[in-house]
Amino acid sequence: xxxxxxxxxxxxxxxxxxxHIIFPAFTIGLASWLAxxxxxxxxxxxxLYRTLFRFWVKVFAxxxxxxxxxxxVMSYQFGTNWSRFSEFTGNVLGPVIAYExxxxxxxxxxxxxxxLFGWERVGDRLHFFATCxxxxxxxxxxxxxxxxxSWMQTPDGFAIENGKxxxxxxxxxxxxxxxxxxxxxxxxxxxxxxxxxVAGMSAWMLLRHPHDAPAAKLAGSRRSLSMALWFATIxxxxxxxxxxxxxxxxxKYQPTKLAAVEGNWxxxxxxxxxxxxxxxxxxETNHYEIGIPKIGSxxxxxxxxGVVPGLKEVPRDERPPVWPVFFSFRIMVGIGFAxxxxxxxxxxxxxxxxxxxxxxxxxxxxxxxxxxxxxVLFGWFTAEIGRQPWVVYGHLRTADAVSPIAAGAxxxxxxxxVVVYAFVFGxxxxxxxxxxxxxxxPVEDIRGDDLDKKPKRPFSVPDEGLEGRSGHRAQPAE
Amino acid sequence: MFGFGMDHEGLxxxxxxxxxxxxxxxxxxxxxxxxxxxxxxxxFKAARSENWRDRMMFSVAPIWDGxxxxxxxxxxxxxxxFHIAYAVLMPALYVPIILxxxxxxxxxxxxxxxxxxxxxxxxxxxxxxxxxxxxxxxxGMVLGAFVQGFSTDGRQFTGGTFDFLTxxxxxxxxxxxxxxxxxxATWCVMKTTGELEIWARRMAVRFLVATVVAMAAVSVWVPxxxxxIETRWFSWPNIAFLAPIPLVTAYVAYRxxxxxxxxxxxxxxxxxxxxxxxxxxxxxxxxxxxIVPPSLTIWDTANTVNSQLFALVGFAIVLPMTFAYTAxxxxxxxxxxxxxxxxxxxxxx
Numbered sequence: 001x002x003x004x005x006x007x008x009x010x011x012x013x014x015x016x017x018x019x020h021i022i023f024p025a026f027t028i029g030l031a032s033w034l035a036x037x038x039x040x041x042x043x044x045x046x047x048l049y050r051t052l053f054r055f056w057v058k059v060f061a062x063x064x065x066x067x068x069x070x071x072x073v074m075s076y077q078f079g080t081n082w083s084r085f086s087e088f089t090g091n092v093l094g095p096v097i098a099y100e101x102x103x104x105x106x107x108x109x110x111x112x113x114x115x116l117f118g119w120e121r122v123g124d125r126l127h128f129f130a131t132c133x134x135x136x137x138x139x140x141x142x143x144x145x146x147x148x149x150s151w152m153q154t155p156d157g158f159a160i161e162n163g164k165x166x167x168x169x170x171x172x173x174x175x176x177x178x179x180x181x182x183x184x185x186x187x188x189x190x191x192x193x194x195x196x197x198v199a200g201m202s203a204w205m206l207l208r209h210p211h212d213a214p215a216a217k218l219a220g221s222r223r224s225l226s227m228a229l230w231f232a233t234i235x236x237x238x239x240x241x242x243x244x245x246x247x248x249x250x251x252k253y254q255p256t257k258l259a260a261v262e263g264n265w266x267x268x269x270x271x272x273x274x275x276x277x278x279x280x281x282x283x284e285t286n287h288y289e290i291g292i293p294k295i296g297s298x299x300x301x302x303x304x305x306g307v308v309p310g311l312k313e314v315p316r317d318e319r320p321p322v323w324p325v326f327f328s329f330r331i332m333v334g335i336g337f338a339x340x341x342x343x344x345x346x347x348x349x350x351x352x353x354x355x356x357x358x359x360x361x362x363x364x365x366x367x368x369x370x371x372x373x374x375x376v377l378f379g380w381f382t383a384e385i386g387r388q389p390w391v392v393y394g395h396l397r398t399a400d401a402v403s404p405i406a407a408g409a410x411x412x413x414x415x416x417x418v419v420v421y422a423f424v425f426g427x428x429x430x431x432x433x434x435x436x437x438x439x440x441x442p443v444e445d446i447r448g449d450d451l452d453k454k455p456k457r458p459f460s461v462p463d464e465g466l467e468g469r470s471g472h473r474a475q476p477a478e
Numbered sequence: 479m480f481g482f483g484m485d486h487e488g489l490x491x492x493x494x495x496x497x498x499x500x501x502x503x504x505x506x507x508x509x510x511x512x513x514x515x516x517x518x519x520x521x522f523k524a525a526r527s528e529n530w531r532d533r534m535m536f537s538v539a540p541i542w543d544g545x546x547x548x549x550x551x552x553x554x555x556x557x558x559x560f561h562i563a564y565a566v567l568m569p570a571l572y573v574p575i576i577l578x579x580x581x582x583x584x585x586x587x588x589x590x591x592x593x594x595x596x597x598x599x600x601x602x603x604x605x606x607x608x609x610x611x612x613x614x615x616x617x618g619m620v621l622g623a624f625v626q627g628f629s630t631d632g633r634q635f636t637g638g639t640f641d642f643l644t645x646x647x648x649x650x651x652x653x654x655x656x657x658x659x660x661x662x663a664t665w666c667v668m669k670t671t672g673e674l675e676i677w678a679r680r681m682a683v684r685f686l687v688a689t690v691v692a693m694a695a696v697s698v699w700v701p702x703x704x705x706x707i708e709t710r711w712f713s714w715p716n717i718a719f720l721a722p723i724p725l726v727t728a729y730v731a732y733r734x735x736x737x738x739x740x741x742x743x744x745x746x747x748x749x750x751x752x753x754x755x756x757x758x759x760x761x762x763x764x765x766x767x768x769i770v771p772p773s774l775t776i777w778d779t780a781n782t783v784n785s786q787l788f789a790l791v792g793f794a795i796v797l798p799m800t801f802a803y804t805a806x807x808x809x810x811x812x813x814x815x816x817x818x819x820x821x822x823x824x825x826x827x
Contacts, residue, residue, distance in 0.1 A: 062590050068543060069586040073579050075550050078557065079568025080575055086568075087633070090561020091781045095789035098551075098558035102793060105547045106800045110807040113540030118810050166782050403569040409639045413576045420580050424587050427601075431594040 006402045008410040009081040012417060016073050018377060019421055023067030025376045028142055028187065029194025030060045031135035034115075036227075038128050052220050055440035056198075059432060061116055066428045070421075075101075081410065085391055085401035091166045092158050092173055093148050100144035108137035139187065146186055150179035152392050153383065154253045165395070177253055181246040182383075188239045189379065192232060192339065193372025199228035199342075200369025203362040205439045220440035222356050225365070229355075233343035240336060244299070250386075251300055254393060255309035256318065257386035260325040262296060263289075266310040271296035276330075279322040284312060320388040328381035335375040342368055493787065494780040497559040498769070500793060504555055506758055508548035510661070510751050515542045517662020519585055519610020520655060521681055522603065529817075530674050531603065537669040537815045539589055544804055546582070558789045562633050562779035563769040570628045570635040571620050574642055578616035585609025611655065618654030622647030625761065626703050627771040633779075646699060653692035657754065660685035664747040667738070671814050679738050682746060686738070690731050693757055697724065700764055704772055707764045720763060727756045 034056055041049035075097070078086050086094075111133040119127045157172025158165045167173055202225035209218060250258045258264075263279045263286050264271060272291030279286050297306040311319050342365060349355040356362075391398040515538040525531045538545075556564040568575065588606035595602055623642035630636055663685050666678035701708040711720055734749040767775045780786065 062594070065587055065590040068546075069583040072546070072550060072582060072586075075553050076568065076575055076579060079553070079564045080572050083565035083569050083635075086557060086561055086565040090557060090564065091785040094554075094558035094561045094564075094781060095785055095792070098554045098789050099792050101547065101551045101554040102796045102800060105550060106544060106804065109544035109547045110800075110803045112543055113807050114810055117540040121810050167784050167788065170788050403565075403572075404634060404636075405569045405572055406639050409572050413572070416576070416580060420583060424583055427591060427598070428587065431591060434594065 003407065003411075005405055005407045005410050006399055008407060008414055009402050009405075010398065012410060012414040013077060013081060015414070016070065016077065016417055016421075018380075019425065020067065020070040020074055021376065021380060022373055023063050023070065024138070024142070025190045025193045025373060026197060027060060027064045027067055028138040028190035029192070030056065030063065031131075031138045032191065033194055033198065034060060035128075035131045035135045038131050042124060042128055048219055048223060051440050052224060055220065056224075057116065058435055062428060062432055062435070064112065066425060069424075073417075079403075081403050081405070082391075082401050083403040085396065088164055088396050088401070089152075089392060091164065092151065092155075095167075096144055096148045096151070096174065100141055100148075104137045104141035104144065108134055108141070111137070142187055142190070143183060146183045147174050147176070147179050149383075150182050151176045153182075153387055154178040154249075155392055155395060160395070165392070178246075178249050181242060181249055185239070185242050185246050185379075186376075188235060188242060189372065189376050192235060192239060193376055195228045195232045195235075196339065196342075196365075196368050196372045197370070198224050199232065200366050200371075201436050202228065203365035204369070204436070206356060207359065207362050207366060218356075224440075226355065229343070229346040229365075232339060233347055236336070236339045236343050240340065243333075243336070247300060248302075251308070254386070256311065256314050257320060257325070258300070259309050259311040259313075260320045260322045260386055261329045261382060262300070262308060263322065263326045264296075264308055264310050265312050267307060267313060268310065269297060269305045269307045270294045271300070271306075271308045273299060277326070279326050281319075281322050318389065320386050325382055325386045328378040328385065332375050332378040332382060335371050335378070338368065339371060339375075489783045489787070490780070491777070493783060493790070494560075494776040496790065497555075497780070497786060498767070498776045500797075501552065501555045501559065502758075502762065504548055504551045506755065508545075508552055509754060509758070511545040511548060512542075513658045513754065514538070514661040514665040514747070515545055516585075516610045516614050517658040517660065518665060519606050519662070520614065520659045521662050521666065521678075522610070523607040524681070525674075526677070530677075533670055533674060533815050533817070534666060535589070535592065535606070537666065540811045541807060542586075542589060544807060546586070559781055559786055560769055560776065560779045561781055563774060563776075566628065566630060566633060566635045566770050566774065566779075567624075570637060571623060571642060573639060574616040574619045574623065578613050578620070581609045581611075581613035581616065583609075585613060610658075614655050614658045615651040618651035619643070619647040621654065621761075622650030624771065625650070625700060625765065628773075630770060630773050633774070646703070649692070649695060649699065653689070653696055656685055656688040656692050657757075660689050661747070661750050661754070664734075664738075664750045668744050668747045669815050671817060675743075679741075682738050683735065686731065686734060689753070693727070693753075697760065700761075706772060710764060723756060723760050723763070727753065727760075730756065 034053060037049050037053040037056065040046070041053060078097075111130040114122060114130040115127065115134050118130070122130070151173060154177040155165070156176040157167060157169040157174075159168050160166070202221040205221040206218060206225065247258075250261070262271065263274050263277050265284050265286070270293065272289075272293045273295035274286070274289055274291040277286035277289040277291075294304045297308055298304050300306060300308055311322065345361060345364070346355060349358055349361055387393055389397050389399065391401045518534050518538050522531060522534060525534060553564075556567070584605040586609075588602040588609065592599060592602040592606065619642060622644070626644060626646050628635060628637060629641065660682060663678050663682035667675055667682060670678060701711055710716060730749055730752050734746055734753065737746045737749060765771055767777070769776045769779055
């Protein structure tokens with residue numbers, strides 16, 4: 001591996017975007033979760049929902065802040081490190097990215113301020129409206145950025161003039177073939193990420209407290225756990241179906257990527273479902289393969305004797321690196337089925353009435369806290385590494401997309417990003433963990449509506465920071 | 479003969495003009511709104527008490543995120559409409575842009591982290607101050623590098639990594655620190671009360687003096703950067719049309735000084751905005767129509783007509799809405815910040 005500007009820019013991009021994607025994956029779901037909590041508070045007047053809102057909105061604020069600052073880096077990297085990519089795609093992707101900024105980012109930012117700081121100033125209904133606008137903003141943002149990403153995967157609606165892509169049909173650019181299912185798959189992935197994070201953190205709070213803790217102390221955690229698990233139970237199966245349909249699209253539009261995902265070297269019918277294998281790119285074969293005969297073809301083509309393309313159909317220099325794609329995909333699917341298992345288990349425990357007391361289940365749910373992040377990241381690895389060596393599938397190689405910049409400059413910036421991200425996101429995780437340790441306030445602490453009417457008075461009790469040194473509200477006893 | 483082809487040529491002329499106007503507005507918006515919250519960060523370290531710092535930070539906490547979005551719009555807009563300029567400028571400005579982004583990361587997270595920390599609070603006070611200071615300095619250097627021009631061959635940047643670094647760009651970097659400091663100080667005059675407000679007035683006067691000196695220095699230097707700029711300013715009849723710019727600038731600076739002395743609350747901030755717009759106009763006059771000075775014009779680097787039109791439709795519909803709800807967000811948080819912000823418990827914290 002040669003560490004030239006290309007390789008270093010690839011590492012830098014992969015590093016910064018892998019860090020970035022974690023936060024939107026969480027906040028897209030969390031924004032809707034907040035809207036649902038506030039809706040329930042307005043509908044029922046049950047203060048429990050407002051308590052939960054006030055707790056999760058802090059988690060949201062920290063995560064959103066981290067997402068914003070890491071996201072600004074992304075919008076400039078297209079130019080700084082990938083200027084030839086910008087030249088080739090600018091006519092097509094430039095407007096798409098600009099639409100994301102003007103339709104989503106401003107909406108989020110303007111209403112985020114009101115959502116976080118303005119409850120006493122605007123009243124309940126307008127505040128709920130602001131929360132909804134933040135949630136809508138996250139979904140619009142995902143719409144445009146996934147449209148751009150999908151276009152790079154399955155480019156459509158353009159022509160090539162003077163070696164550059166120029167738009168011909170905007171509808172086909174935006175709604176390119178892989179976009180609708182990719183968007184559905186990604187948004188559902190974000191929602192499930194949040195659901196499992198909320199469920200896992202709530203399970204953790206329940207596990208930390210003895211069974212005889214006051215019910216009010218645990219009510220918020222129970223409600224969160226229950227709501228998140230209902231969501232997961234219903235939507236994990238739907239996500240699996242969406243993922244399967246998305247796979248059909250990959251087979252149709254990106255056969256080489258699909259062959260890498262399946263570790264399939266020769267075009268074949270009756271392909272086995274390979275559960276495990278060590279792909280060998282030099283010998284063009286798999287070692288230690290374990291598979292179920294014919295099922296692979298059935299999953300992909302919905303017919304046992306369906307024909308699946310092989311990697312050998314294209315020259316070596318047009319194949320993606322096989323094993324990262326092969327394994328990332330299997331990890332993502334494995335996590336998906338573990339999620340399915342948690343959902344079914346929770347149904348059984350609900351029926352038995354022991355959802356909140358079965359410690360084995362709560363422990364399993366707690367372990368699953370980061371599962372959604374894992375699934376999103378590995379799914380993203382599959383999609384992006386599987387696209388290689390192309391940055392725009394079939395039209396522009398990654399190697400031809402890099403900026404004319406000095407390797408030294410990229411080395412320095414990459415090292416700086418690693419150090420800065422480790423520092424900043426290390427502290428971010430630390431504060432998030434502190435927030436979660438403290439958990440939602442017991443419901444009795446809420447002092448009714450009159451609090452809202454006081455001007456300029458923050459609605460939360462004075463904050464003493466999270467490091468537990470000062471203030472009257474001590475950490476809950478272990 | 480006057481059919482579609484002609485029409486198309488007309489659009490190919492007008493669209494880049496319209497778009498350069500829109501992007502100029504986006505950049506001006508950015509400089510003004512993020513300018514004052516970066517300026518608050520620049521003053522932050524000099525504030526005398528925890529209470530002052532809390533109030534200063536709270537005056538911008540609900541809106542800084544929206545302010546910074548204009549920066550993304552500037553970059554995104556360039557990519558959307560003048561992507562060749564984007565592809566040339568970004569690699570040429572690699573170092574200052576990356577450093578600016580890193581500074582913005584630190585100050586951005588400081589808003590959240592500062593209120594979550596006890597023992598580590600000093601870290602985020604420093605992150606906010608140094609982040610704001612350095613982000614401003616590198617933005618100023620980007621501006622200076624832009625004015626002094628880039629070496630290009632056709633549509634590729636051909637210069638070196640550190641071409642941006644010159645005495646002139648250091649001067650513009652420092653100038654922007656003074657300018658944003660002035661914006662931040664007059665913002666604090668408008669948004670705070672009591673001792674803090676009095677202090678902000680004093681800081682505003684100092685930063686005003688520094689800003690005026692810096693603007694004069696830059697103005698004197700700019701014509702020597704290229705014959706093109708010199709000719710534009712000093713040839714007849716241009717000099718007659720352009721002479722009002724420095725004259726009005728001088729008057730606005732004088733009026734601002736008097737306002738600060740007379741104890742006005744709101745007008746100093748808007749006069750500072752006026753000062754910025756005048757400086758910006760001066761630069762625009764010097765550089766137009768070059769988007770990669772001194773070689774590429776807005777027409778050389780524009781996207782296809784189809785592409786510009788598609789983006790323009792969206793902007794025409796959405797931008798007024800954006801202005802409306804951004805204005806509403808400012809309206810919600812109007813007025814002076816309370817003197818006592820209990821324990822840092824702002825809103826949701």
